[in-house]
Amino acid sequence: MVKEGRSYLIRTSFFTHLHRRIRVDQIYTQRLGDMKNEDAKKEGASSLDDYIMEWEKLYGKWSSEQVIWVVEFHLDSTQ
Numbered sequence: 001m002v003k004e005g006r007s008y009l010i011r012t013s014f015f016t017h018l019h020r021r022i023r024v025d026q027i028y029t030q031r032l033g034d035m036k037n038e039d040a041k042k043e044g045a046s047s048l049d050d051y052i053m054e055w056e057k058l059y060g061k062w063s064s065e066q067v068i069w070v071v072e073f074h075l076d077s078t079q
Contacts, residue, residue, distance in 0.1 A: 002027065007076045021076040033064025042072075 002008060002024050009017040030039075032055075040051035052062050 002071060007078070022073040023076040023078075024071060024073045026070070026072040028070050029067050030070050031064065032062060032066045032068060039070075 004024050004027055007021045007023045010020050010022055011017045035048060035051070037048045040046075040048040043051055045051035045054060056062055
């Protein structure tokens with residue numbers, strides 16, 4: 001589990017990493033039903049509808065009551 005305020009190497013696989021780090025800003029839970037377009041865009045989708053379609057491809061049915069972990073981070077510039 002990652003912790004807020006800590007810096008981590010970016011991994012591309014279990015044994016391989018990039019020579020860059022991320023710093024974790026926030027960790028919190030959120031219901032899928034509380035997601036907004038802005039949240040979907042942070043995840044890389046163009047809209048919430050597109051995010052829901054991708055979610056269903058990966059995980060099956062979208063349940064608005066399902067609680068997920070959100071980890072917000074940025075590239076660490078103190079390297």
